[in-house]
Amino acid sequence: MTIEQPAFGKRVREIRRAQGLSQGDLAGDDLSPSYVSLVENGRRVPGAKIARSLAERLGTTVEALCAADRPADRLTQRLGLVGQLVAARAGQLSGDWAGARHQLEAVIAQADGPDQAEVRWEARWELATVLGRLDEPARHEAALRELLDDPLTRSAPVLHARVAIELAQLLRAAGRLPDAVRTAEDAVRIATGLEPGRPERAQAQVALVSASVDSGEWSRAAELAAQLRTETAALPAGALRADALWAAAGARYLAGDTGGALELLAEADELSAATDGVQLRLRLARARTLLALGAGPAPGADALLERSRQAAALVDTPSARSWLAVLETAGALARGDTAAAAAHAAAIAPDAPGMSPLDRARALLHRARGHRADGRAAAAEESFKAAAAGYEAAGAFRLALETWRELSAGARGTGEPDPHAVVMP
Numbered sequence: 001m002t003i004e005q006p007a008f009g010k011r012v013r014e015i016r017r018a019q020g021l022s023q024g025d026l027a028g029d030d031l032s033p034s035y036v037s038l039v040e041n042g043r044r045v046p047g048a049k050i051a052r053s054l055a056e057r058l059g060t061t062v063e064a065l066c067a068a069d070r071p072a073d074r075l076t077q078r079l080g081l082v083g084q085l086v087a088a089r090a091g092q093l094s095g096d097w098a099g100a101r102h103q104l105e106a107v108i109a110q111a112d113g114p115d116q117a118e119v120r121w122e123a124r125w126e127l128a129t130v131l132g133r134l135d136e137p138a139r140h141e142a143a144l145r146e147l148l149d150d151p152l153t154r155s156a157p158v159l160h161a162r163v164a165i166e167l168a169q170l171l172r173a174a175g176r177l178p179d180a181v182r183t184a185e186d187a188v189r190i191a192t193g194l195e196p197g198r199p200e201r202a203q204a205q206v207a208l209v210s211a212s213v214d215s216g217e218w219s220r221a222a223e224l225a226a227q228l229r230t231e232t233a234a235l236p237a238g239a240l241r242a243d244a245l246w247a248a249a250g251a252r253y254l255a256g257d258t259g260g261a262l263e264l265l266a267e268a269d270e271l272s273a274a275t276d277g278v279q280l281r282l283r284l285a286r287a288r289t290l291l292a293l294g295a296g297p298a299p300g301a302d303a304l305l306e307r308s309r310q311a312a313a314l315v316d317t318p319s320a321r322s323w324l325a326v327l328e329t330a331g332a333l334a335r336g337d338t339a340a341a342a343a344h345a346a347a348i349a350p351d352a353p354g355m356s357p358l359d360r361a362r363a364l365l366h367r368a369r370g371h372r373a374d375g376r377a378a379a380a381e382e383s384f385k386a387a388a389a390g391y392e393a394a395g396a397f398r399l400a401l402e403t404w405r406e407l408s409a410g411a412r413g414t415g416e417p418d419p420h421a422v423v424m425p
Contacts, residue, residue, distance in 0.1 A: 003051055003066055006042025010112065011065045013040040015058045017110075026057055081111050081119050088126060092133075101130045121152045121159070128166065137174055144170065161191040161200040168207040175357025177215040177395030184208035202231045202244050209247040210424035214358060216398025218254040218419075225251035239280055242271040243425040246284060249291075250422045258295045258417065265291060282311050286323055287423040293330040294421025305331045319354030321347070326363050329370045330421070338373040345370020350386075361390030365403060365420050369412075381407060 016026050023033040023040070031050065038044040039054070046054065048062075055062045084107045091100035104127040111120035128143035144167040153159045164187035172180035187204035194201055205228045212221040225248040232248070235241040245268035253261035265288040272281045289308045292301040305327060312324040325347040332341035348370075349355075350363040368383035384407040391400035402419050406412050 003045055003062075005045050006112075008046075008051075008065055009040040009042045009044075011067075012036075012054055012058065014110070015060060015065075016040075017106075019058065021058075026054065028053075028057065081107050081116060081123075085119060085123055085126075088123070088130075092126070092130065097130050097133045101127065101134065104130060117152055121147070121150060124150070125163075132170070137170065141167070141170055141174075157190055157193055158198070158200060161187055161194065161204060164190055165200065165203045165207050168204075168211065172207070172211050172214065173356050175394035177211060180211040181208070181215055181217075184211045197234045199235070199240055202228065202235055202240055205231055206240075206243050206247045206425060209251055213247075213250050213254065213422060213424050214394075214396055214399075216396060218251070218398070221251040222255040237271055237274065239272065239275045239277050242268040242275070242280065242284065245271070246287065246425045250287075250424045253291060253295075253422060254417055254419060256417065262288075262292060262295065278315065282315055282320070283423070283425070285311050286327065287425075289327050290330060290421045290423055293327070293334050294418035296334070301331070301334065317354060318349060318352035319359070322349040322352040322355060322363060323359075325349070326366045329366045333369060333373060341370045342374030342376070345374075357390060357394045358396060361387045361394065361396070361399070361403075362420055362423075364390060368407075372411075 012026075016023070023036040027033045027036045030053070035044065036054075039046055039050075051062045051065070055065055058065075084103050088100045088103035088107070091097070091103060104123045107123040108120055108127065111117075111123065124143060124147055128140055128147065131140040131143055144163055147153050147163045148160075148167070153163055164183055168180050168184040168187055171177075171183055184204065184207040187200075188208050191198070191201045191204040205224065209221050209224045209228055212218075212224060228244055228248050232241055232244040235244060245264045249261040249264035249268065252264065265284070269284055269288055272284050275281070285304070285308050289301070289304040292304050295301075308324065308327050312320045325344050328344035329341050329348065332338075332344055345367045348363050348367040350360040350367070355363065364383050364387035368380045368387060371377075371380035371383060384403055388400045388403040388407070391397070391403060399419055412418065
């Protein structure tokens, strides 16, 4: 009987998995697990003797393993894959990220037919999200880049835009700003071809404005923010519109419009309050508080700081505590309370888990200001230099330059926007 690959190997794999056997179990003493893997992947055509041995261990016949797929078999398999995908989604909802990962990897391994391309794409997309939640940035990035090369992604502009947006956000969070800007530019180019009102259009623009602000392209960010405001008008109230207003606020502040920036952040804050996104509300509260404190004697800054204290109490993590110390330091400096500023600066932990490279550099900058206010010149200089190095490593060269200027001048210039106070979505 002629053994056709990859159909034979696929049938072997399906039956082995259904019986709960590993490749080592199937290999026995006369085959290696790696050889079984090659057969299952269609990369080796087994001889008649090996084929019979595999069939016997699976409790079937060579003829059954060689039988062509029937439409009913393919439908049954597809329904099984969809069931596993639903189970993986349930795992994500319950917080079982490791279990969801296992389910999704199984779906991807089994969905190898052209009629299963959409199921495979969905599983790979959700696996990328799960890897992000499991804090595996390298694998997260690899999964997204594989999706970018997927024919289904390339043929569907909406999917293409989603993947590019997600990758741009990942690169920015990883402190790879030049790559983030280029990827966000691609996302905007792809999303521009979508019909007005599609959320991907605004998401791509938010990603590009945020990456441009962080990388120091402030004039360009202001122009992009004006386009984003037009896009925002078509968005329904919700988290995306809050993000868009937040991004536009950061660009407007750096363009010199402090009042307009604070108004946009207040509007974004109102929108976020109506969502169930705890992390969005927490991050936005930080951004609004820090900008209000950095803007000088802004009305309501003390009330915003108190809100941030309350929010941090609800999310008691090392990064949340470090962020609160940053805000407390900025608040004490705004009040002229140097002793309190020094005490809060000592509690800043730039290396706390969950702090992005830009967060760490910003935290070091505020720690340096607290040390300087306390008269600890050497400690302040060390933190300023570490902050500048962190900004440079991330590609935030303008922020690094501003840090060096503040170190050499001995104080931050008054009446100027504080770029270190701008935290983007």
